[in-house]
Amino acid sequence: xxxxxxxxxxxxxxxxxDGMSVLAFTKTPTTPNVSDGIVTALKQLIAAxxxxxxxxxxxxxxxxxxxxxxxxxxxxxxxxxxRLGLPATVCLPPMVDFPDDLRAAINGRYFLAHxxxxxxxxxxxxxxxxxxxxxxxxxxxxxxxxIAISSVFSPVNTSFEAQSAAIVRETIPDANITLSSTIGxxxxxxxxxxxxxxxxxxxxxxRTVAGFKSALAEMQIAAPFYISQNDGTLMSADFASDxxxxxxxxxxTNSMRGAAFLxxxxxxxxxxxxxxxxxxxxxxxxxxxxxxxxxxxGGVRTNFRMPxxxxxxxxxxxxxxxxGHRVGPQSVGYEITRKALVFGGDTLTATDIAVxxxxxxxxxxxxxxxxxxxxxxxxxDRIEELINxxxxxxxxxxxxxxxxxxxxxxxxLKRPIVGASEVVMPPHFAVANAIGAAIAQIGGxxxxxxxxxxxxxDQALAxxxxxxxxxxxxxxxxxxxxxxxxxxxxxxxxxxxxxTRIMVKAVGDLKEA
Amino acid sequence: MxxxxxxxxxxxxxxxxxxxxxxxxxxxxxxxxWLRETIKRLGSPRVIDADDLADDAxxxxxxxxxxxxxxxxxxxxxxEMANAVRGLExxxxxxxxxxxxxEIGGSNALMPLICGxxxxxxxxxxxxxxxxxxxxxxxxxSIAGLDHHPMALGDxxxxxxxxxxxxxxxxxxxxxxxxxxxxxxxxxxxxxxVMGAQVKQTLIHGTLTLAERIGRAVLNARRAGSDPxxxxxxxxxxxxxxxxxxxxxxxxxxxxxTRGRMRLAPFGGGAEMVIDFQNxxxxxxxxxxxxxxxxxxxxxxxxxxxxxxxxxxxxxxxRVAVLGMPAPKELKTLRALEVVGPxxxxxxxxxxxxxxxxxx
Numbered sequence: 001x002x003x004x005x006x007x008x009x010x011x012x013x014x015x016x017x018d019g020m021s022v023l024a025f026t027k028t029p030t031t032p033n034v035s036d037g038i039v040t041a042l043k044q045l046i047a048a049x050x051x052x053x054x055x056x057x058x059x060x061x062x063x064x065x066x067x068x069x070x071x072x073x074x075x076x077x078x079x080x081x082x083r084l085g086l087p088a089t090v091c092l093p094p095m096v097d098f099p100d101d102l103r104a105a106i107n108g109r110y111f112l113a114h115x116x117x118x119x120x121x122x123x124x125x126x127x128x129x130x131x132x133x134x135x136x137x138x139x140x141x142x143x144x145x146x147i148a149i150s151s152v153f154s155p156v157n158t159s160f161e162a163q164s165a166a167i168v169r170e171t172i173p174d175a176n177i178t179l180s181s182t183i184g185x186x187x188x189x190x191x192x193x194x195x196x197x198x199x200x201x202x203x204x205x206x207r208t209v210a211g212f213k214s215a216l217a218e219m220q221i222a223a224p225f226y227i228s229q230n231d232g233t234l235m236s237a238d239f240a241s242d243x244x245x246x247x248x249x250x251x252x253t254n255s256m257r258g259a260a261f262l263x264x265x266x267x268x269x270x271x272x273x274x275x276x277x278x279x280x281x282x283x284x285x286x287x288x289x290x291x292x293x294x295x296x297x298g299g300v301r302t303n304f305r306m307p308x309x310x311x312x313x314x315x316x317x318x319x320x321x322x323x324g325h326r327v328g329p330q331s332v333g334y335e336i337t338r339k340a341l342v343f344g345g346d347t348l349t350a351t352d353i354a355v356x357x358x359x360x361x362x363x364x365x366x367x368x369x370x371x372x373x374x375x376x377x378x379x380x381d382r383i384e385e386l387i388n389x390x391x392x393x394x395x396x397x398x399x400x401x402x403x404x405x406x407x408x409x410x411x412x413l414k415r416p417i418v419g420a421s422e423v424v425m426p427p428h429f430a431v432a433n434a435i436g437a438a439i440a441q442i443g444g445x446x447x448x449x450x451x452x453x454x455x456x457x458d459q460a461l462a463x464x465x466x467x468x469x470x471x472x473x474x475x476x477x478x479x480x481x482x483x484x485x486x487x488x489x490x491x492x493x494x495x496x497x498x499x500t501r502i503m504v505k506a507v508g509d510l511k512e513a
Numbered sequence: 514m515x516x517x518x519x520x521x522x523x524x525x526x527x528x529x530x531x532x533x534x535x536x537x538x539x540x541x542x543x544x545x546x547w548l549r550e551t552i553k554r555l556g557s558p559r560v561i562d563a564d565d566l567a568d569d570a571x572x573x574x575x576x577x578x579x580x581x582x583x584x585x586x587x588x589x590x591x592x593e594m595a596n597a598v599r600g601l602e603x604x605x606x607x608x609x610x611x612x613x614x615x616e617i618g619g620s621n622a623l624m625p626l627i628c629g630x631x632x633x634x635x636x637x638x639x640x641x642x643x644x645x646x647x648x649x650x651x652x653x654x655s656i657a658g659l660d661h662h663p664m665a666l667g668d669x670x671x672x673x674x675x676x677x678x679x680x681x682x683x684x685x686x687x688x689x690x691x692x693x694x695x696x697x698x699x700x701x702x703x704x705x706x707v708m709g710a711q712v713k714q715t716l717i718h719g720t721l722t723l724a725e726r727i728g729r730a731v732l733n734a735r736r737a738g739s740d741p742x743x744x745x746x747x748x749x750x751x752x753x754x755x756x757x758x759x760x761x762x763x764x765x766x767x768x769x770x771t772r773g774r775m776r777l778a779p780f781g782g783g784a785e786m787v788i789d790f791q792n793x794x795x796x797x798x799x800x801x802x803x804x805x806x807x808x809x810x811x812x813x814x815x816x817x818x819x820x821x822x823x824x825x826x827x828x829x830x831x832r833v834a835v836l837g838m839p840a841p842k843e844l845k846t847l848r849a850l851e852v853v854g855p856x857x858x859x860x861x862x863x864x865x866x867x868x869x870x871x872x873x
Contacts, residue, residue, distance in 0.1 A: 085588070087590045087669055088588060088589065088697075089588040089589070089590070090589075090590050091588055091589045091590065092550065092588045092589075118697040119583050119697065120698075124587070124697065125670075153586055186585065188585065188587070188588055189585075392758075393830045395829060396829045398829075
């Protein structure tokens with residue numbers, strides 16, 4: 001049996017699953033120190049299901065804690081950046097596009113060193129161990145232990161980053177080092193930014209994971225626990241301490257994965273309607289589509305894989321104008337149970353429209369019985385338009401696709417959706433997040449440039465695929481279950497037809513102990 | 514008249530350069546970041562008009578040459594372009610008096626401003642394309658028959674290669690590409706060297722100012738919530754060809770260049786638009802009829818935010834306005850059309866039917 005826990009900004013949800021069935025679920029408020037809320041949720045879950053904790057095979061936790069720390073500039077530690085690429089890259093030094101308050105919050109310092117590679121694998125300049133030693137001494141003297149290391153074209157050749165890390169550790173044995181090649185893709189600034197964010201979160205990650213550990217120990221749960229990543233796969237607790245940045249946006253991912261599981265659909269549009277916003281995402285072969293462009297986190301451009309979601313200002317608590325023509329983006333949010341008409345309040349919300357239109361029975365339906373029919377109809381039209389637009393923006397072709405509706409606000413979605421072959425509202429949709437965490441698998445990824453002068457395209461693809469599979473197995477996947485879920489090939493423009501970038505992702509089930 | 518460019522002007526220039534890029538020319542994000550950093554360090558670049566140049570003054574066009582995928586990873590050392598210019602000065606035994614913008618469309622609009630600050634040289638307001646084009650010879654300097662030599666390429670190690678003699682545009686392009694790849698996929702390029710008198714005759718005047726006006730209008734429209742497509746076409750003497758969404762994009766690589774075709778559907782039904790592109794947008798069809806062709810400018814912008822959309826970011830579902838803008842008159846002579854007309858892009862059967870008016 002598995003337990004899935006989603007630690008959101010407002011609620012901590014937990015589910016108990018046996019294979020494919022949901023045995024119990026619970027929702028409690030998130031607590032400031034996170035682990036108290038987890039303990040409460042676990043207690044409720046165990047009480048509700050009479051669970052023998054020795055039967056638990058694994059606990060999967062999804063959390064927004066690290067994203068919030070960056071957004072709020074809290075709990076970040078002083079960080080140094082070493083970039084290898086001299087004489088190139090001087091024109092745009094590390095953190096050049098960071099917001100000032102974030103740079104100040106991490107007391108960011110950077111050092112440029114020789115090294116780096118060309119796109120075809122040649123060295124830009126030779127690696128200089130003494131230079132790295134000198135930099136390490138300076139970092140040590142400054143009392144900094146969080147260090148991000150980036151090297152030009154490290155996704156093609158990781159050796160200079162790894163060698164630098166080894167040298168830095170000789171000088172600073174307790175250094176927390178993040179290599180850019182372990183996180184991001186081609187695009188130096190964005191990849192380096194992701195590495196810096198990861199480095200400055202390391203202390204918080206260690207503390208948080210220790211908190212999870214003690215919460216489980218308090219409940220006498222001895223099973224291994226995992227943290228969910230933003231691509232819908234799991235990482236071990238130790239790995240999560242090293243790579244907190246990989247949890248960014250794991251909330252929407254878990255919600256979409258949970259929706260896929262609950263509906264049995266692998267290729268679909270997921271609409272998650274909350275109180276204030278609606279998130280629309282696309283499932284491809286059971287996983288969220290990854291954003292192709294740079295994604296901003298806390299004002300910083302990064303390029304590591306993040307789910308491609310569109311958020312619009314429509315939710316159950318959205319304010320509706322007196323004529324019904326405007327719905328949202330302002331919302332009464334969590335105050336809906338006090339402010340909406342059906343709950344005895346004086347504010348016209350989208351939920352009131354849904355009740356007046358007969359979509360749902362929520363609160364006191366008599367409170368909206370007197371609403372003007374033209375108003376209700378206009379607001380329904382506007383909601384329909386907002387949803388149709390959002391769905392269409394996320395689609396990659398005009399072909400109809402199934403839509404899965406989840407979230408408490410999905411009662412708004414009674415009208416047909418343009419471009420939807422069907423609309424599915426699965427059971428347990430309110431805890432889709434925790435279910436998504438509970439069912440997560442183990443993944444491996446490769447992303448680098450191949451020279452097709454040296455090998456055929458088929459050989460390059462085969463090499464990339466076997467690298468990705470090996471990485472998934474190394475991360476804990478059962479080799480027999482690993483399959484390739486994503487292949488992307490990008491020929492490099494303006495270069496003769498010998499260089500191509502190949503990204504492959506492999507995913508498998510967690511190997512049983 | 515001499516004036517300076519402040520940090521506050523960088524964003525509008527970058528947006529305007531994107532619009533004039535007609536889908537090509539590369540992202541201006543890193544270039545704008547670099548220019549702002551350079552302004553912080555070295556002050557404001559000086560801009561002059563072509564008419565401010567003495568007839569015997571010497572000017573050279575500078576920019577970056579290479580693959581966009583490389584440029585986002587191997588960031589420049591910074592002196593590549595300046596070193597190329599210094600190399601030409603040493604070769605010619607003469608100092609330059611000003612820098613020229615080769616291509617106002619896309620990221621190369623910003624490079625001469627950076628290089629001008631580094632070398633203490635003014636930048637002439639204007640360029641050789643009035644938009645973006647994929648190849649070196651597609652500019653007004655080549656069309657006027659000016660020599661391509663001497664030409665210089667600089668790498669990030671400070672190496673400079675001078676081409677003393679180049680007999681054809683074709684070979685200039687070919688050799689420069691081969692060397693750029695061996696320099697790591699990106700290089701600073703300085704060419705052609707142009708005398709003041711020739712600058713006045715061949716340059717498309719005032720396009721830097723035009724880019725800034727376009728960008729400023731877009732920013733104002735965003736603030737005011739007004740229609741960016743209308744304000745841009747009012748400035749560029751163009752018209753809005755279409756509003757709708759992209760419903761299909763088909764791309765393939767041909768000899769290092771992206772070729773493709775996109776289909777757009779109007780809101781609320783009606784005739785679709787089809788646009789052929791090769792890095793830049795080349796031909797727009799509506800209902801099977803050609804409505805605009807290269808060298809006239811065909812640009813896509815975000816319907817609401819007016820953000821220019823490069824052909825590398827086209828995808829299903831984008832809401833866009835398609836703008837048609839008449840080419841500058843310098844690109845519409847018979848001689849120019851041989852180099853930048855539809856036939857130069859493989860459309861030998863398509864006749865160039867110019868839109869009314871000129872870009873500026």
